[in-house]
Amino acid sequence: MSKTVTTNATARPVKARSTARRLLLGRNANTVYALLLIVVIASVLVPYFAGVATVSFLLIDAIPILLMAMPMALIIISGEIDLSVASTAGLSAAVMGVLFHDAHWNIWWVFVACIFVGLLCGAFNGILITMIGLPSLAVTIGTLALFRGLALVVIGDNAVADFPIDLTTFATSTIGATGIPTFMIFVAIVVIAFGVLLHFTPFGRALFALGFSKEAARFVGIRVNSSKFWLYVASGGISAFAGIFWVLRYSSAQSDSVTGLELSVVAAVLLGGVSIFGGSGGIVGVVAGVLIIRTVNYSLQLAGLPDTVLTIVTGSLLVLSVIAPSVTTGLRHSREKRRNRAPLHDAAAA
Secondary structure (H helix, E strand, C coil): CHHHHHHHHHHHHHHHHHHHHHHHHCHHHHHHHHHHHHHHHHHHHCCCCCCHHHHHHHHHHHHHHHHHHHHHHHHHHCCCCCCCHHHHHHHHHHHHHHHHHCCCCCHHHHHHHHHHHHHHHHHHHHHHHHHCCCCHHHHHHHHHHHHHHHHHHHHCCCCECCCCHHHHHHHHCECCCCCCECCHHHHHHHHHHHHHHHHCCHHHHHHHHHHHCHHHHHHCCCCHHHHHHHHHHHHHHHHHHHHHHHHHHHCCECCCCCCCHHHHHHHHHHHCCCCCCCCCCCHHHHHHHHHHHHHHHHHHHHCCCCHHHHHHHHHHHHHHHHHHHHHHHHHHHHHHHHHHHHHHHHHHHC
């Protein structure tokens, strides 16, 4: 009995050390450290970077990326991808402009309709991927073009810009003198909700198993198709929410709203430690990845570099986020092989 008590008492500090090591030295933590380093370097080297204005502009630019990155992280962890998020947001923005300007709907019912459109887009992706069995990469590349084309059909070449001034002012307002956008309160709620869903619920833990092996996930009773379907529905709804914010921030709804933002979303998720092969990742790292993308881009903008350079940098970060984990894993396996061969070599020599 005393031996059991001693063993448990010894195991607790070991487990605590293991948890602390994982929190301080894991990929999520490394992404946070990288973010802090980039902020310090930019504050020293880039004029006017260190200030309240930087906090305001940087965070307000990050809001749509942060929103769309949350469901994207869960989708990639499950072994799939959604490249239609920006087009879904653009379609919702176009619907918002037409319903408010042409149909004269109440703005709050317009918001409900936009979210519903996003949910339908996500459900359409989910049906094609889970029920028909098409690959998510091919499906969402197709719907990327489809939803953007529908946005052009809905609103045409028009630009609607007469939205309620109190809402557009709220979308660009900040919390006191902090420079933090007021809208970040809603973003924080979304981030916390997805963090709890991924890390503290059976559904979220099942996504990691699903990303490792679909067959094994089915074997242990995980409803693979149902889980993926609802992830795409959530992605559509959150993307529509991002589209609503985009319209209110710029006080304009057009067919090309939110164009090209899917590249930044995928780059931020992968840079934040989510494996492109599925099965690993965390919400904290994704948030840090989004802020890294925006910090680098904003500092380069302050330095006066053109938009083409920003696109090149974003693409480079995307490639780096895909290559770096594979290189790190290869080096770790190489060290383990050398470590395992050493005792065998010593035994043979003896």
